[in-house]
Amino acid sequence: MRNRGGIVKRMKKIIKYIFLILLTAVFLFPVVYMIACSFMSNSQVVKMLDFTNEEYKQINLIPEMFSLEQYYQVFFRRPEYLLKFWNSVIMTFPTVAGQTIVSALAAFAFGKLKFPFRDKLFFVYIVLLILPLQVTLVPNYIVLDNIDLLNNFLAVILPGTFSAFGICLLRQSIKYISDSSIEAARIDGASYFRIFTSIILPQIKGGLITLVLLCFIDNWNIVEQPLIYFDDEAMYPLSIQLSNFSAGDYGIIFACGVMFMIPALLIYLYGRRDIDSPFIQVDKS
Amino acid sequence: MKKDRIKKYTLRFGIIFFLVIALLTYFSSTIDNMLLPKVKVTMIESGTLDENDQDINGKYLVPISAVVNMGDQGVIYYINDSDEKKTTVSELSVSINSKDDLFFEVSGEGMYSGMYVVYETSKDISEGDRVYVEGDERS
Numbered sequence: 001m002r003n004r005g006g007i008v009k010r011m012k013k014i015i016k017y018i019f020l021i022l023l024t025a026v027f028l029f030p031v032v033y034m035i036a037c038s039f040m041s042n043s044q045v046v047k048m049l050d051f052t053n054e055e056y057k058q059i060n061l062i063p064e065m066f067s068l069e070q071y072y073q074v075f076f077r078r079p080e081y082l083l084k085f086w087n088s089v090i091m092t093f094p095t096v097a098g099q100t101i102v103s104a105l106a107a108f109a110f111g112k113l114k115f116p117f118r119d120k121l122f123f124v125y126i127v128l129l130i131l132p133l134q135v136t137l138v139p140n141y142i143v144l145d146n147i148d149l150l151n152n153f154l155a156v157i158l159p160g161t162f163s164a165f166g167i168c169l170l171r172q173s174i175k176y177i178s179d180s181s182i183e184a185a186r187i188d189g190a191s192y193f194r195i196f197t198s199i200i201l202p203q204i205k206g207g208l209i210t211l212v213l214l215c216f217i218d219n220w221n222i223v224e225q226p227l228i229y230f231d232d233e234a235m236y237p238l239s240i241q242l243s244n245f246s247a248g249d250y251g252i253i254f255a256c257g258v259m260f261m262i263p264a265l266l267i268y269l270y271g272r273r274d275i276d277s278p279f280i281q282v283d284k285s
Numbered sequence: 286m287k288k289d290r291i292k293k294y295t296l297r298f299g300i301i302f303f304l305v306i307a308l309l310t311y312f313s314s315t316i317d318n319m320l321l322p323k324v325k326v327t328m329i330e331s332g333t334l335d336e337n338d339q340d341i342n343g344k345y346l347v348p349i350s351a352v353v354n355m356g357d358q359g360v361i362y363y364i365n366d367s368d369e370k371k372t373t374v375s376e377l378s379v380s381i382n383s384k385d386d387l388f389f390e391v392s393g394e395g396m397y398s399g400m401y402v403v404y405e406t407s408k409d410i411s412e413g414d415r416v417y418v419e420g421d422e423r424s
Contacts, residue, residue, distance in 0.1 A: 077320065079313035086310060089303075262302060269295045 034257045036061045038070050042251035045070075049250050070255035081241065081256050088237035088260075090153050091226070092219040095160035099215050100208060103166025108196050110167065111174035112182055122171070128164040137228055144229060155229040160219055166211050173207030174200060209271035216267055220260075321417040322408035324374070326364055326401040327351070334383045334390045345396050346388040347379075351404040357381055359391065362410055364401040364418065374403060376412040 037045050040063040048058055074081050109115070110122050128136075140159055141150070149155045177200060185195045201208070221239050230236060238260055242253055268275070309316075332346040352359040359381050362374040379393035403410065410416060 075309050076313070076316050079310070079317055082306065082310040082313050085306060259306075263299070266295055266299045266302070270292055270299075272291075 034254050038254040038258045039063050039066055041065055041067045041069055045251040070251040073252050074255045084238040084241045091156045091237055094157045095219045096212055096215045098161030099163055099166045100212055102161055103170050106167045107170035107174050108200050111171045125164040125167055129168055141228055150229055151231055156225050169211055170207050173204040177203050206274040209274040213267055220264055318417050321415055322406050322410050323419050324403045324416045325405040325419050327404050329400050329402055331398045334385050343392050345391055347391050348404045351402045352389050362403040371415050373413055373415050374410050
């Protein structure tokens, strides 16, 4: 009886694992396909992605002839892709840094400081968060036009820096920190800035890294804002170039995709443990 | 300990990755130009090799080295500046009317006075190839 129960349990486990492996394969397929195609020759990729009959001719993960031709094209023969990669960097890194700093400070104020209309103001922030991006694009365009920031990277960086998302996320982390530790610090004569840097920040490290990663992904994959705010195509980030290619560039796009994926992957690997447990360092005593 | 090692290697890899991309970007145009076929071009004018022929309409004098000669027919490569960011060559079929030691007298649809044709190249070129024009005298 016990033996049969053990077999059933093991079978359930095997089925569960098979299901999970299949699910993982489905999610990983686009990435694996992109990496595989980046090592194919351009002719093989073009032949494979021939849409003349509005359907794939074939899906092949194994290169007929292993080739670094696409990477050669991206790194040595097509400077425009590298320049667009740096456009992405210029737009993303300041936005991430700015949003993290602004969000941490604002979240501290909304979470721990007492001032008139605090909750009502936070409600306004939540409403801003709920609004779809497309709704705020035109008002943002008009404001940026008035302050003469169109066709400037600041047109993307500034609205991103003051995004409401980070504030909402970090406020939740800060709310877990006990008021007593802040009060104790106040009694000891610590300023609010000292409390923020010495008590709050070390305890919301996980939340900060989560915010950095999410903000990075959000801005790294930006498409709509540059299309609206920039007239000069030379200012477009690589994310736009990846979705705007001619038939002859299929292979290059896959190699660019791999290059484009690396920074996001590195940031995830760097903060992986902290993201797994964003609130672990919170002192709940 | 393992966690720190992953972070350390990730950070190192990230720094190296961005440094390499930065270097490649900085030198990308130079590298690209170095790898492009280097061509020399000359401007062609209307003209004829026959001193008695006064009608030069539709006839052009092209240096011998600029024409890939195939009997009465030939092919020339001219500079296509339609894309401001890159210089490419286009192929044009021409009829060879006569020749002397220096020039072919040719005619062909799409030719015009002031057209820049390739007369010397460091590598084989074909229709649509990007090229680097040496001693570019074009305005």
